Amino acid sequence: DSGVTQTPKHLITATGQRVTLRCSPRSGDLSVYWYQQSLDQGLQFLIQYYNGEERAKGNILERFSAQQFPDLHSELNLSSLELGDSALYFCASSVRTSGGAGETQYFGPGTRLLVL
Amino acid sequence: DQQVKQNSPSLSVQEGRISILNCDYTNSMFDYFLWYKKYPAEGPTFLISISSIKDKNEDGRFTVFLNKSAKHLSLHIVPSQPGDSAVYFCAADGSEKLVFGKGTKLTVNP
Numbered sequence: 001d002s003g004v005t006q007t008p009k010h011l012i013t014a015t016g017q018r019v020t021l022r023c024s025p026r027s028g029d030l031s032v033y034w035y036q037q038s039l040d041q042g043l044q045f046l047i048q049y050y051n052g053e054e055r056a057k058g059n060i061l062e063r064f065s066a067q068q069f070p071d072l073h074s075e076l077n078l079s080s081l082e083l084g085d086s087a088l089y090f091c092a093s094s095v096r097t098s099g100g101a102g103e104t105q106y107f108g109p110g111t112r113l114l115v116l
Numbered sequence: 117d118q119q120v121k122q123n124s125p126s127l128s129v130q131e132g133r134i135s136i137l138n139c140d141y142t143n144s145m146f147d148y149f150l151w152y153k154k155y156p157a158e159g160p161t162f163l164i165s166i167s168s169i170k171d172k173n174e175d176g177r178f179t180v181f182l183n184k185s186a187k188h189l190s191l192h193i194v195p196s197q198p199g200d201s202a203v204y205f206c207a208a209d210g211s212e213k214l215v216f217g218k219g220t221k222l223t224v225n226p
Contacts, residue, residue, distance in 0.1 A: 056212035
């Protein structure tokens with residue numbers, strides 16, 4: 001158990017819909033990262049938040065957005081869903097106080113999204 | 117442009133033997149590397165890491181070697197156990213994010 005929790009574990013929805021994925025980081029961790037893993041693909045970085053502020057963006061679609069709340073939990077919002085958005089979505093957290101390299105990220109169990 | 121490559125999609129070894137998983141990277145700015153293990157339907161689990169100031173880091177049965185001049189790292193598992201069967205991801209710390217390889221599926225046969 002990494003200490004990172006994600007809900008829901010599974011999500012089935014239809015094209016055009018909007019969903020929200022939730023992540024609670026490990027106690028004491030200030031940074032939250034979101035990754036997407038599609039079939040036969042490695043994990044692709046989407047976005048990072050540090051202490052409530054966006055710190056880095058990867059290949060995140062404009063239809064996707066995220067935020068980190070004062071209690072440090074984070075939500076990833078996916079809208080106007082398409083079939084190709086079906087994937088595993090992972091959240092990770094780290095202490096990362098100053099943005100320097102060399103910190104380990106700990107991953108949650110993921111949310112499996114299926115868009116029909 | 118794949119900055120972290122794991123060229124072997126799969127590897128099969130006998131229980132008790134050594135497993136060697138390889139990873140190559142292209143960005144010389146990477147200075148911290150990690151290996152994660154992933155079972156189906158679970159999130160990646162941190163295994164071991166290495167800073168670019170070292171060339172070897174060991175933790176029990178797991179050893180990671182880093183060859184900076186070749187931009188290559190490897191994970192050695194000795195002895196391999198059936199419970200080690202999983203997908204192993206190599207990752208490089210690209211400052212603010214991890215850059216992952218596509219993974220190598222390790223199967224350890226009893």
